[in-house]
Amino acid sequence: MKKVYLDYSATTPVDERVFKKMMPFFSQKYGNASSLHSFGQESKLVLEGAREKVADLISASSEEIIFTSSATESNNLALKGLLKKGDHLIISSIEHHCVEETANYLKREGVLVTKLEVDKKGFVKDLQKNIQKNTVLISIIHASNEIGVIQDIEKIGKIAKKNNILFHTDAAQSFGKVPIDVKYIDLLTASSHKIYGPKGAACLYVKKGIKLTPLLHGGGQEQGLRPSTYNISAIVGFGKAAEIAGKEMEKDYNHQVFLRDKIIEEALKIKGCYLNGDNQKRLPNNINLRFSGIEGEALVIKLDLEGIAVSTGSACASAKLEPSSVLLALGLKPHQAHGSLRISLGKYTTEKEIDYFLKILLKSVKELKQISPYK
Ligand SMILES: Cc1ncc(COP(=O)(O)O)c(C=O)c1O
Numbered sequence: 001m002k003k004v005y006l007d008y009s010a011t012t013p014v015d016e017r018v019f020k021k022m023m024p025f026f027s028q029k030y031g032n033a034s035s036l037h038s039f040g041q042e043s044k045l046v047l048e049g050a051r052e053k054v055a056d057l058i059s060a061s062s063e064e065i066i067f068t069s070s071a072t073e074s075n076n077l078a079l080k081g082l083l084k085k086g087d088h089l090i091i092s093s094i095e096h097h098c099v100e101e102t103a104n105y106l107k108r109e110g111v112l113v114t115k116l117e118v119d120k121k122g123f124v125k126d127l128q129k130n131i132q133k134n135t136v137l138i139s140i141i142h143a144s145n146e147i148g149v150i151q152d153i154e155k156i157g158k159i160a161k162k163n164n165i166l167f168h169t170d171a172a173q174s175f176g177k178v179p180i181d182v183k184y185i186d187l188l189t190a191s192s193h194k195i196y197g198p199k200g201a202a203c204l205y206v207k208k209g210i211k212l213t214p215l216l217h218g219g220g221q222e223q224g225l226r227p228s229t230y231n232i233s234a235i236v237g238f239g240k241a242a243e244i245a246g247k248e249m250e251k252d253y254n255h256q257v258f259l260r261d262k263i264i265e266e267a268l269k270i271k272g273c274y275l276n277g278d279n280q281k282r283l284p285n286n287i288n289l290r291f292s293g294i295e296g297e298a299l300v301i302k303l304d305l306e307g308i309a310v311s312t313g314s315a316c317a318s319a320k321l322e323p324s325s326v327l328l329a330l331g332l333k334p335h336q337a338h339g340s341l342r343i344s345l346g347k348y349t350t351e352k353e354i355d356y357f358l359k360i361l362l363k364s365v366k367e368l369k370q371i372s373p374y375k
Helices: 016-022 038-056 071-082 097-108 153-162 232-267 296-305 325-329 334-338 351-371
Strands: 065-068 088-092 112-116 135-139 166-170 187-191 202-206 273-275 286-291 340-344
Touching (some): 016 232, 038 065, 038 232, 065 071, 071 187, 088 097, 135 153, 153 166, 232 273, 296 340, 325 334
Parallel strands (some): 088 135, 166 187
Antiparallel strands (some): 065 202, 187 202, 286 340
């Protein structure tokens, strides 16, 4: 059976060039980057090279990059590392679960949390209005993992700066896909496995001078902020993936936007199909559709039977049966949110695959509508 992977927002395959770069670091160049001997120093050198590549992609200095194991860890480090009882945190109502749940944890520890609402298109509202005297951090997702909407982080960063508040953004979905400059950003989360690098490597950008409390205590790695022996092969892969993403961003962007817009144009011809989130300021690879009278899960399963991998929302939420909180935040009713589908493209997606997807989508929607009690 033909297999079409359209769930690149969940994770991406490792680019062959990245894989090749990583290989020697499993069995030949295995030194601990913290060791003084030549084995260690060889690893240290490539570690710092990877750090520079990641920093370059967001116009940061390499000393401002703290390697972690995942975007979840980076987000936890940013929020827990900065906030204490009595502080005020502002997040949005469309954060990834790892920010939302960290905020919920902090709330139980005595941190005050405000969740900003978003408008119908998915843009955050009323930031200035919600700033308090004790607001320490604003953490707002750059590009939504579900609806792909890209927030104006420069505008948010300027408001934060004007009010002397730190600004963190979870850029796990946008890093390497759209240009980012950390000029107005104090902390930023980025991940390797969303940009054709391996799983197990991510980073937190921390602007020079910002003090954080580490989550882990141990050795002095990563300026004491992330002790643990370096996962050198994964970090090397992350660096290479960042380098490729920087060099090929424009080409990959244009390729995916072309395919994205083709899907949107064709899908919207289906009766009862709508696009969730803004149609302009969205990731080049994200399409989030809503079909009236159809269950998103039923569509995902039907498409899977035809070899097509898509999702209803974020991968980590797919086991939950509640409607997506991100879609509800847009003002959708639970039954509308249940009828949504996330299609996320990648640099390897071809037009032929999209044509096949559109054909099967049309057929599947038709069949599901026939058995739907809602016409
Ligand atoms: C925006 C965003 N933040 C954080 C994460 C968490 O990434 P990980 O599960 O790799 O830690 C994801 C993963 O989908 C994401 O899309």
